[in-house]
Amino acid sequence: MLFLERLHLTHYKSYESGAFLFSERVNAIVGENGSGKTNLLDAIYFLSLTKSAFTSQDALSIQHGADFVLIDGVFSRYEAHEPAINLAKITNDSEENHSPMAISEETIAEPSEESRIAAPLRSSQITISLPRGQRKVVMNDRKAYERLADHIGKFPVVLIAPDDTDLIREGSDERRKFFDGVLSQQRPDYLSDLLQYNRILDQRNILLKQFHERHYMDEDLLEAYSQPLVELALRLNAIRKSFLQEFLPVFQEHYAQLSESRETVEIRYDSEVDIEQFKHQFWLNRHRDVAAQRTTLGIHRDDFVFEIDSYPLKKFGSQGQQKSFVVALKLAQFHLLTQEKGHQPILLLDDIFDKLDDRRIAKLMDMMQDGTFGQVFLTDARPERTQSLLAESGITANIIRTT
Template identity: 55%
Template sequence: MWLEKLHLTYFKSYEEGSFTFGERVNCLVGENGSGKTNLLDAIYFLALTKSAFQTQDALTIHHTADFFVLDGIFRKSGKGTQITCSLQRGQRKVLMSDKKSYERLSDHIGQFPVVLIAPDDTDLVRGISEERRRFFDGVLAQLDPSYLDDYLQYNKLLTQRNSLLKLFAERNYLDEDMLETYNEPLIGLAQRIYAHRQRFMDKYLPLFRKYYAYLSSEREEVGIAYESEVAVEDFGAVFRRHRARDLHAQRTSKGVHKDDYRFEIDGVALKKFGSQGQQKSYVIALKLAQYELLADEKETKPLLLLDDIFDKLDDRRIHKLIELIDDGFLGQVFITDARPERSHRILDQVQADVRFFEIGK
């Protein structure tokens, strides 16, 4: 699977732009601020219906405009599919496949898998648990439509229950029956999501360890400990016992929205004891394991987006990534770099077809 054409209208820094990409390696070069990362984000948005870098869709509209349109041609087994995404300020996103609108945006997720490696990925290590949950939920959403359905429904009910708790607190009363209409489905969804995540980790962890060993020459033992309050035998009873705490805090205190993934190296916390090099290898191994799992489950190679990767990695790790391109493991790759001479020097080693695009000129 690969992206052949992309047209942007009023997306982020682009008033308009058209690109025809190569099937293997596409290197986007240009000065900082020229729009390289924004172009990667357009590809990400077209594949996943959201920005990789902005939490609000409206922030992806060019500052002089009231809308954006992204239009691309993805190819699978020789067949082209036109995907169009548009957004008007104050309105809902519209997503079309071959000019036919999706009934639900979530039906598109996973059709054109994508993996992004970006400079701020080390926030997965250093940041709060929400960052790690967001990463793994994103992987699972591309892998399994049933997980995405459960996840979206859980978050919808969670928001409604929290609003109800706030209402009870403001009006100083409690309706047990009304609260229970949210408790029961939330508990069931939490248990299903926990089971999804646990099964996923059983598949994912061996792949992750394989890629960390590949990148680090097997110098350390690494692990990921999935931690969840839902793992207890009678989570439903635990959930209900925290009703008084929930009422006082005006939010739901127990559930899979509190899960975390503890990153370990040689049995200790990576965040506290891992070097910068170890953290970088760890994060790239997370993404490469994501890539292989998606490729296997979807039976197609995801797009790989590498943002500013040459600035962040040493020569040894760069060489390892180049090996993965040359041995055919990776499919279509997009790379951004602010130093064209460096990109040419590194990518001259690649046997696969490489195309260069000067951005901002």
């Protein structure tokens, strides 16, 4: 079992300073809107994936007026299946500047000596530092990674957030980003190939722009970028197709559970790389690429098409159907990551009680109660609602109050 044991923040978004100790199971982050609930959730995401879930630029995570941001946390993992330590009664009462939490006297029920022998605990201290205007550094037990990509997937997380329906409403970029994120946490080789593809794509696009501006084309030089790009495109395309075959039935099963099998859903992988003789077509497309000043064929143009009862979900799906669709996507991601890693990823639920109806909330609460999920973090602006839902489900949680 994987869990985040503790976290310390310095100059992270709204947090000048904050120190937190977490339960291995359910952690409810409650407080008024604007009090830092989502920022705390995002810091956990950042610690796991070396980037924010909500801002594309790292510098935006540095508190206004500060010169740096520091995120430091300890992930722990039991090496055998063993009941979790009971940290149920911890309460974090933050001051206005989010100072370190206060812990009640009934803090931690330690495991027995037999439990420690049966399930040894392994811990890793992860530290992310980002001075303003400088390079981000990620350290594992005080040793810096040579490549940030080496950290991705070691401490997997799944986030369910209010803006997840952008996957449906927005363009293909959002859907590719989601599936690339799922695959990157599962398969380090996929992430490595994807990063290399994007680097070569950027370099080729710069070259195409130069050819356009100077009214000439060096075909040998262009081929030096085109050949590895095509090879990577074919490899990534094959992985995406294979992954979707595995992902789709799991996703459909979760959707059926959420919707009580009222309709059928489908995900189609739409890729230009699937055309016959892609290598030859890519070469024939070079003059068009120069005119467009960009690479007009490749896996960077792929889309994942969402359908409900054989119709486009974006046009024909109700609000409830769309919400069920994106929650099922995330639950399928959770399922496959659990299968791949041999332990459950950390689950982050941002403001879901305001966005889901009672039936869907009840499904998620049942999954928290029956052990489907491991460590869970959820946010809510209404503490009394969270405490009521948890109590009704028989779930004991660590309540973290932000002010």
